[in-house]
Amino acid sequence: MLISRSPIAVATVVLAIAARIGHAQAAPGTTTPSWAPRLDSVARVALATSKAPGATVAVVVDGKLAYAQGYGLANVETQQRMTADMLLRVGSVTKMFTGTMLAELAEQQRIDMSVPIADIVPSLKGKKVGAVTTQQLMTHSAGWLDNAVAYGRMGEGALGEVMREVGDTLFYTEPGRTFSYSNPSISMAGYVAEVAGKQRFAALVESLVMRPAAMKLSTFKPLEALTYPIAMGHQAGANGMQMVRPMTENTAQWAAGFLFATAPELARFAIALMNGGMIDGAQAFSAGAVRRVTTGYVAHPGGSGLDSAMYGYGLVVGRSGKDRVWTHGGAINGYNASVTMLPDRKAAVIVLVNGPGSGIDAIESAALQLAVGYAQPKVTAAVPRDANAAERAALVGRYVQGRNVLEVREQDGALKMLQGGITMTVKMVGTQELEVTPPQGAPRRVYARTDNGKAAYLYAGSRAFARQ
Structure with a gap:
């Protein structure tokens, strides 16, 4: 909802919150581009407007990390400042990591994405849920309901414990009929990967995706995340923004949305994905896996405002004007995230916030405009009319x-x-x-x-x- 205020009132609010936010902190080793101060200004205003305590932003230009910045507070109680290399939960951005891991297993012929999952997980034989394929699960076309359970079982055995219990009541329509976003389907895809890959889900993603891309801090494990610089999630309370307590955790849904990551490390993943799996002169993941992840398989109605939007493996792929776009957002208690890539320009923007995500679009749009001159084409909106x-x-x-x-x-x-x-x-x-x-x-x-x-x-x- 937009609220009209006088320019003086808006300026007063922004300056007051900017004073609390303090100066943004750049990630070590990056050269500050000329457009950075303007992006910093947009980010501060976006935080002031959304009331999110803090944000981290990473911008990729010409296939390299051009800028990484932390804004605001990582913790409203301790007043700890946000830094660019802090871990935040990224919600459904996690799905592109699950998808890349599965794509690598498929390229290594350790899993066949097209066979019924009961062929891989024998305990599902005789159930309708066992007749869907991993391909359908990963592309939200298995006909499964959605639910996102923020709190649940813990311990790395929880994924198998929960997925072996699922029943045929998960279906709302027949498999293969249409796209419908489903967190349980991605969790099941993660479990199928565990069985096919003969390792725990987190170990598979680490060994096949994150460590090859030199993502050294990112992790699924809360007890590891807490040993690194980390930003706490926040949500609106009676007295303003307050920390989410207890920390959200449900190991059975790690594959769908529980990754902890930093903006610069997500930038590394984006760079590798846009470069056929290459980063720092080495092949982090195979070109075949990249093709699998970034191919659109199922039509995504209204997907992220893109033309001809399709869903790949954890990515919405489509076009905005002449530009190809790969993107996915994420939200989980107290955190919001967005990763957007323009693969033909080798450009990407990652925005992570530890509170409401309503300011993400403004930050992302400004970063793309300032860094690579990209502006989403203006489309004349059709005038709503009565149905005939x-x-x-x-x-x-x-x-x-x-x-x-x-x-x-x-x-x-x-x-x-x-x-x-x-x-x-x-x-x-x-x-x-x-x-x-x-x-x-x-x-x-x-x-x-x-x-x-x-x-x-x-x-x-x-x-x-x-x-x-």
């Missing part, structure tokens, strides 16, 4: 994913959407895109896929709801 009779007939219905239900009704010649007791107005934007507006709050976009004249799926927040 044929569109109303195609959309009216009940759409379900597990316990979550979207119901589209026709009322007085217009469409309404009901969710959780809330009735929202619906307008059409183009032919397959809906603008849904709640009684309070901003409109959001929902996408439809029509089969045989009827909407088969509605997509809200990357999750698919199947017509019942």
